[in-house]
Amino acid sequence: MIQLKNVSKIYTTKTGKNPFKRVKSEKLAVDGLNMQVEKGKIVGLLGVNGAGKTTTIKMISTLLEASSGTITIDDKDVIDNRMDIKRNVNMITGGERMIYWRLTGRENLNYFGQLYGLDLNVLKPRIESLVKLVGLEDSIDIPVERYSKGMKQRLQIARGMINDPDYLLLDEPTLGLDAPIAKDIRAYIRKLADEQNKGILLTSHYIPEVEALCDYIYVLHNGKLLYEGTSKMLATQVFDTKKYIFETSELSETKMKAMYAFSDALGASVCITKEEGLHKVNFESGADCHKELMNYIHQNRFLIHNFRVEEADLEASIIELSRRLS
């Protein structure tokens, strides 16, 4: 398990035009972060630009050192056991950098595999299986510069898997990809967690991706942990009301009055509008009153045309959170 305990990262930079009078300034990129990633789980790390997501990923990967706090992976401290940790972790980023364009896909994988000291007897079959897994069989022996964006990204995923790590750190893995390719990659990421028991930490600006993939979410804001939990829990925390919307055959004046009285009794609010011969009822409540509402509809013999419960999704929750913080 990846575990971060009270981790902070401060960047020190020197600014000023005069090289002899440069002023030191400090930027707190991550502030007292606690989080964990278990094997077989996909954990999301969300936040607007500059929230501290990439810094967190790089601290876990050993590329950066935390200014304070501890990071352990399978109970090994990442600073004291840096080389061991490097064998057990890999990082995949979105975009077209971080591969050698003039080399073929196979030459890239071969090189990166040898960086991990893999014997050729192990490396060759692993390359074959990874190439098959990411669907690059037909193009693995042509230079990467001739690959499409999606092919390069799939090669990145194969590259990140070359050392068969227990933990994968994915920084915007579907950045700039077409929807069908991004969907394939998401399915593959899910497979890695479910079938190969990889622990995956994922950052993405594409919120539906995080919602679809992540078992658990951490939201960062200015380096601080703002929220943790599932996307549903986040929605209930951010939005304190639930919406029940239904359309019914035209309501009489009496029935409408009774509806208002019913909502008052539950401490809810109701808005009834007339649209194309139907009445649309918008019932909003802070508490879960699904059962009571269904009973009321049944007892009063409303002729329901459609009924839906509107719950806030992750995207709406994040937008709302950002709005409140700005």
Next chain:
Amino acid sequence: MKAFFNLVQAEMIKQYKNYFHNKFIYFSLFLWPILSFVNGYYQFKPFDFSGVSKSISYLNDDTLLSYVLIGYMAMIFFRTLVQSAWHFSFERTAGTLELVYLSPANRVAIVFGNCLSALLGSVWLFVVFLVGIQLTFSNVQIENPVLFIMASILMVIMSVNWGMLLNGLFIFTRDSAFLFTILEEPMEIFSGVKVPVVLMPFWAQAVAAAFPLTYAIKALRMLMFETVSNSEVLRMFGIMLLICITMFLMTLFILRVGEARNRKTGNMALF
């Protein structure tokens, strides 16, 4: 040790495929040093060397070709490695440097592989050309070819260590273009490639002393043109070895300190 050399080999192959992707590169690698050498030779050819002979007894019209040739041969080794180190710094921009540092790969093996790849890819054609010129047109007879070959091997080792040191520096500095500028041309001017160091003013001799190439050229010219005592040879080889060891230790230090510093500053990802 096997893992170390496997990694060196992997790095060499990667660099070779990354930079020698086009056959015309060989043409430019060959043509450019030849033009430079021919230019250097004909710059000196019209001059009367009788005045210089007081300071350097062996330099005259007959030995000029071999004199310039030795300077250029040694320089091409060192200059190639300055350029290869500069090229290696581009890996920072490409993001691949971060991946190297993400892995547990031996950092010394990486920079060593990069230097060897540059040497084998860039130097051999020019060296063959120079040896051909020497054998065909030069009247100079080397008194002790074994010692001369040993000095040449030491020069190659020195150049590789120089390359590794520069690789370390270029990886961890974001101002590699500045380093490239202050190392490339001044090295050619001050190391005695063309103008003998002994003829330079004192301040320029002090600058020359900072470049390992100066010692390599001095050793090769001494063994080519002069009769040298055993103790002098030993002293010269000792100095060359000491420079190699110093450069190697500095490389280890820079790689270690540079990486630790980048882990704190996060500069690895900046360019």
